[in-house]
Amino acid sequence: xxxxxxxxxxxxxxxxxxxxxxxxxxxxxxxxxxxxxxxxxxxxxxxxxxxxxxxxxxxxxxxxxxxxxxxxxxxxxxxxxxxxxxxxxxxxxxxxxxxxxxxxxxxxxxxxxxxxxxxxxxxxxxxxxxxxxxxxxxxxxxxxxxxxxxxxxxxxxxxxxxxxxxxx
Numbered sequence: 043x044x045x046x047x048x049x050x051x052x053x054x055x056x057x058x059x060x061x062x063x064x065x066x067x068x069x070x071x072x073x074x075x076x077x078x079x080x081x082x083x084x085x086x087x088x089x090x091x092x093x094x095x096x097x098x099x100x101x102x103x104x105x106x107x108x109x110x111x112x113x114x115x116x117x118x119x120x121x122x123x124x125x126x127x128x129x130x131x132x133x134x135x136x137x138x139x140x141x142x143x144x145x146x147x148x149x150x151x152x153x154x155x156x157x158x159x160x161x162x163x164x165x166x167x168x169x170x171x172x173x174x175x176x177x178x179x180x181x182x183x184x185x186x187x188x189x190x191x192x193x194x195x196x197x198x199x200x201x202x203x204x205x206x207x208x209x210x
Contacts, residue, residue, distance in 0.1 A: 105173035107181070109138075109146040111159055114184040119144025123161040123185065130154055159183040 107127065111120045125146045127135040135155065138146045150173045160166040164185035171179050 103152045103175050104149050105152060105175055106178045107146075107148045107150050107155075107157070107171070107173065108178055109140070109157060109159065109181045109183060111140045111144045111146070111183045111185065113164070114186045117184075120161055120164065120185055123159055123164070123183075125183075126158045126160070128156040128158065130156065132156070157181055159185065161185055164188060 109125050111123045111125065112118060113120055119140065119142070121140050121142060121144055123140055123144075125138040125140065127138070127148060127150065129135060135150070136148055138148060140146050152173055152175050154170065154172050156168065156170055158166060158168045159181075165188035167183040167185060169181055169183075171181065173179055
């Protein structure tokens with residue numbers, strides 16, 4: 043064997059940072075550099091185009107309803123409330139329950155809706171909203187203590203009438 047093909051038993055000294063950097067740049071020609079820059083520009087262009095097209099994924103005639111349900115005095119979430127979305131003719135579109143944060147999200151077609159938030163221990167909160175295409179409608183329902191049950195309200199109003207009549 044010749045001396046050129048044999049490996050030295052002593053390790054070679056570590057290469058300096060400059061030597062490895064110059065070795066990298068010397069192997070990179072202008073045409074290769076242009077190809078790399080062109081490829082990166084093409085990737086950036088495709089990502090930008092995909093991002094701008096994301097707005098067309100959602101149908102054009104829908105909007106989003108976000109309802110946040112809280113107790114009026116404490117601002118704590120009311121998670122076991124019922125959020126009903128109704129048409130103006132009182133047809134039920136959706137019945138929803140809030141998550142752990144007291145929030146409900148629903149995609150709705152463009153139009154006018156009635157949102158009713160109810161809970162047995164609180165008074166009902168009813169709002170009329172208009173959903174516009176690609177817009178978000180946010181409702182913060184602060185439920186006050188009382189009852190949303192019609193029977194409970196009738197009993198309470200009857201008791202209050204008797205108290206008023208007997209003056210106590």
